[in-house]
Amino acid sequence: xxxxxxxxxxxxxxxxxxxxxxxxxxxxxxxxxxxxxxxxxxxxxxxxxxxxxxxxxxxxxxxxxxxxxxxxxxxxxxxxxxxxxxxxxxxxxxxxxxxxxxxxxxxxxxxxxxxxxxxxxxxxxxxxxxxxxxxxxxxxxxxxxxxxxxxxxxxxxxxxxxxxxxxxxxxxxxxxxxxxxxxxxxxxxxxxxxxxxxxxxxxxxxxxxxxxxxxxxxxxxxxxxxxxxxxxxxxxxxxxxxxxxxxxxxxxxxxxxxxxxxxxxxxxxxxxxxxxxxxxxxxxxxxxxxxxxxxxxxxxxxxxxxxxxxxxxxxxxxxxxxxxxxxxxxxxxxxxxxxxxxxxxxxxxxxxxxxxxxxxxxxxxxxxxxxxxxxxxxxxxxxxxxxxxxxxxxxxxxxxxxxx
Amino acid sequence: xxxxxxxxxxxxxxxxxxxxxxxxxxxxxxxxxxxxxxxxxxxxxxxxxxxxxxxxxxxxxxxxxxxxxxxxxxxxxxxxxxxxxxxxxxxxxxxxxxxxxxxxxxxxxxxxxxxxxxxxxxxxxxxxxxxxxxxxxxxxxxxxxxxxxxxxxxxxxxxxxxxxxxxxxxxxxxxxxxxxxxxxxxxxxxxxxxxxxxxxxxxxxxxxxxxxxxxxxxxxxxxxxxxxxxxxxxxxxxxxxxxxxxxxxxxxxxxxxxxxxxxxxxxxxxxxxxxxxxxxxxxxxxxxxxxxxxxxxxxxxxxxxxxxxxxxxxxxxxxxxxxxxxxxxxxxxxxxxxxxxxxxxxxxxxxxxxxxxxxxxxxxxxxxxxxxxxxxxxxxxxxxxxxxxxxxxxxxxxxxxxxx
Numbered sequence: 001x002x003x004x005x006x007x008x009x010x011x012x013x014x015x016x017x018x019x020x021x022x023x024x025x026x027x028x029x030x031x032x033x034x035x036x037x038x039x040x041x042x043x044x045x046x047x048x049x050x051x052x053x054x055x056x057x058x059x060x061x062x063x064x065x066x067x068x069x070x071x072x073x074x075x076x077x078x079x080x081x082x083x084x085x086x087x088x089x090x091x092x093x094x095x096x097x098x099x100x101x102x103x104x105x106x107x108x109x110x111x112x113x114x115x116x117x118x119x120x121x122x123x124x125x126x127x128x129x130x131x132x133x134x135x136x137x138x139x140x141x142x143x144x145x146x147x148x149x150x151x152x153x154x155x156x157x158x159x160x161x162x163x164x165x166x167x168x169x170x171x172x173x174x175x176x177x178x179x180x181x182x183x184x185x186x187x188x189x190x191x192x193x194x195x196x197x198x199x200x201x202x203x204x205x206x207x208x209x210x211x212x213x214x215x216x217x218x219x220x221x222x223x224x225x226x227x228x229x230x231x232x233x234x235x236x237x238x239x240x241x242x243x244x245x246x247x248x249x250x251x252x253x254x255x256x257x258x259x260x261x262x263x264x265x266x267x268x269x270x271x272x273x274x275x276x277x278x279x280x281x282x283x284x285x286x287x288x289x290x291x292x293x294x295x296x297x298x299x300x301x302x303x304x305x306x307x308x309x310x311x312x313x314x315x316x317x318x319x320x321x322x323x324x325x326x327x328x329x330x331x332x333x334x335x336x337x338x339x340x341x342x343x344x345x346x347x348x349x350x351x352x353x354x355x356x357x358x359x360x361x362x363x364x365x366x367x368x369x370x371x372x373x374x375x376x377x378x379x380x381x382x383x384x385x386x387x388x389x390x391x392x393x394x395x396x397x398x399x400x401x402x403x404x
Numbered sequence: 405x406x407x408x409x410x411x412x413x414x415x416x417x418x419x420x421x422x423x424x425x426x427x428x429x430x431x432x433x434x435x436x437x438x439x440x441x442x443x444x445x446x447x448x449x450x451x452x453x454x455x456x457x458x459x460x461x462x463x464x465x466x467x468x469x470x471x472x473x474x475x476x477x478x479x480x481x482x483x484x485x486x487x488x489x490x491x492x493x494x495x496x497x498x499x500x501x502x503x504x505x506x507x508x509x510x511x512x513x514x515x516x517x518x519x520x521x522x523x524x525x526x527x528x529x530x531x532x533x534x535x536x537x538x539x540x541x542x543x544x545x546x547x548x549x550x551x552x553x554x555x556x557x558x559x560x561x562x563x564x565x566x567x568x569x570x571x572x573x574x575x576x577x578x579x580x581x582x583x584x585x586x587x588x589x590x591x592x593x594x595x596x597x598x599x600x601x602x603x604x605x606x607x608x609x610x611x612x613x614x615x616x617x618x619x620x621x622x623x624x625x626x627x628x629x630x631x632x633x634x635x636x637x638x639x640x641x642x643x644x645x646x647x648x649x650x651x652x653x654x655x656x657x658x659x660x661x662x663x664x665x666x667x668x669x670x671x672x673x674x675x676x677x678x679x680x681x682x683x684x685x686x687x688x689x690x691x692x693x694x695x696x697x698x699x700x701x702x703x704x705x706x707x708x709x710x711x712x713x714x715x716x717x718x719x720x721x722x723x724x725x726x727x728x729x730x731x732x733x734x735x736x737x738x739x740x741x742x743x744x745x746x747x748x749x750x751x752x753x754x755x756x757x758x759x760x761x762x763x764x765x766x767x768x769x770x771x772x773x774x775x776x777x778x779x780x781x782x783x784x785x786x787x788x789x790x791x792x793x794x795x796x797x798x799x800x801x802x803x804x805x806x807x808x
Contacts, residue, residue: 048473063460071660106695209405256473291698
């Protein structure tokens with residue numbers, strides 16, 4: 001008789017966004033005259049840039065002609081895209097990452113979930129708190145996290161690194177030594193970041209204790225300050241301890257297009273074993289390459305026209321971020337993030353819990369955000385708003401909040 | 405210090421297609437005047453059908469306009485595609501599979517590799533021999549297969565079900581009881597299949613012993629005989645024991661477009677636990693939906709124009725299959741498959757090993773195929789040719805073989 005992977009049974013319900021959806025639906029039904037503005041989910045709203053649209057049309061036409069038709073892609077990605085990534089995202093910034101250290105995928109969520117698979121289930125993970133839920137849940141499924149305590153919202157075998165206003169949202173080296181460290185800067189959900197010097201300390205720490213860092217750089221395009229690293233490989237020694245995960249979702253609006261990549265440097269080893277070889281084997285066995293049309297779309301991200309158009313798109317969202325941040329400040333809120341990231345993280349007023357503030361905002365301003373407690377225990381008392389809405393909606397939402 | 409998943413270290417090198425590529429490159433360099441015809445890899449060559457191209461162009465245009473732009477897709481697939489699959493691939497054939505039992509993915513290779521993850525690592529797997537390597541390799545990575553014996557090419561904890569001319573390529577119920585059974589009909593690599601009555605026996609067996617069947621139906625569109633099931637759910641009782649994996653790669657030429665789906669019926673349970681819920685959780689955590697543009701391409705597969713165009717495409721490849729089969733017979737070979745599948749499986753002549761025949765065919769006919777031994781020990785002494793080339797090349801290859 002077959003048995004299941006009973007680690008799945010340990011997972012608590014994934015209620016965050018479904019609870020939000022239910023609450024919004026109920027409010028909407030009870031108040032059909034109210035227009036609701038959604039600044040909750042981190043999904044983009046601006047259309048795909050013209051240079052990318054053109055590249056996709058061209059690739060679709062290639063698929064229509066036997067002479068230019070493409071069948072199976074190379075598992076690890078087309079050379080044209082891997083080289084564009086290497087040149088523009090790394091070599092142009094002085095990072096010596098070669099095309100064959102880049103693994104193209106269908107998105108950073110898949111890679112974030114799958115990367116743990118090439119590591120021992122005995123490894124201990126460390127995560128920032130609050131955190132993107134995929135890091136923890138994928139490790140629950142693999143059996144690394146121990147038991148869940150519903151009263152604290154914490155797993156017995158996970159090392160939590162609180163990121164709160166008290167420590168400036170900068171994780172501290174944990175007391176217990178982790179084997180696998182998840183870092184995401186600029187951060188989801190807090191929208192804050194750390195300096196390059198602080199990141200260098202993490203790289204040095206990982207090399208010292210023999211830990212691997214999974215560095216999620218999905219929001220890198222939103223960095224505006226000069227002392228923030230665009231890639232962990234700007235730090236010395238990162239190639240012997242870090243895997244970098246990158247997405248096209250937020251810099252190019254690819255949430256529905258699906259493309260990402262992961263860098264596994266050849267120098268990253270466990271004893272004699274190359275993690276690069278292991279990830280290549282995983283890709284080759286359980287993945288069959290991203291679609292040709294989508295890889296051409298990715299290539300267009302790095303064209304001159306694509307770069308110019310995407311710079312404008314990022315600027316559009318960052319204008320929203322400034323609108324939210326300054327509006328909230330005017331309204332008397334304590335606000336974080338929004339300078340190097342499209343997320344604004346606010347402290348709920350009057351000791352309200354995250355969910356109390358959610359209800360308050362929905363009922364009184366008809367604005368939807370995300371309760372910070374949904375991202376981990378240290379998110380309690382905070383609330384996330386995203387800059388990914390339209391400018392008109394963002395302005396309208398803030399007008400409403402200011403009159404509360 | 406982090407440790408790796410050392411199951412990966414047990415994997416023998418994946419030499420099959422790289423060895424083929426190297427041998428072909430060496431021959432080509434030594435014989436620049438010879439034109440080589442490749443009938444080795446199962447990759448399609450015909451362009452994407454016009455109805456599908458049109459649907460993709462339309463979807464690309466939708467992504468260019470804020471009013472029709474789509475961000476994150478539903479993790480499990482768009483309703484329009486899940487419904488089209490349910491209606492056309494299941495309900496039209498009398499199989500009661502609903503849209504919400506269908507999980508859209510980026511391809512059957514991903515699903516084939518990932519599906520084992522929701523099961524216990526203590527489960528024992530059974531595979532046909534020869535077999536599609538992903539089934540075994542993904543279980544090696546998970547630690548289910550025991551140790552590898554290089555002299556036999558077999559894993560100590562895998563149940564092999566030989567499929568050879570002696571048993572008509574029909575797997576027999578194994579002596580030891582498996583928990584997870586991989587079946588693929590019409591079969592890759594042999595091109596043979598079993599009848600619906602024989603498949604029903606497997607369903608009854610699985611229900612009796614409490615095993616789950618992973619039914620790979622990637623080649624379903626090539627079925628020409630009426631007593632062959634197009635879906636395992638045509639068999640009574642399959643919904644309590646079977647997961648079906650389907651691909652758009654071979655019926656619609658999507659090898660480079662990337663789309664597939666997996667059916668997990670709600671009735672399939674382990675005790676009280678629904679596997680449907682587990683797979684939904686896996687999808688929601690480690691996958692973020694197939695691209696919108698590609699899902700629209702999938703929908704067009706089921707349009708009236710799409711169906712008519714793809715019927716012609718399948719007929720084109722099956723004409724190649726008949727050409728290969730009849731040509732080989734004329735040349736005195738013993739041949740299997742090619743009636744319900746785009747693969748022809750031939751017995752090597754004169755006690756040649758699979759690799760000896762590979763060399764013989766390359767050197768004397770300049771035709772590339774795949775040695776059967778690459779798919780498992782029982783593939784030794786066999787050789788695979790595919791019908792996915794162009795008709796002109798297929799005819800030319802057979803002309804050369806006939807003159808050997």
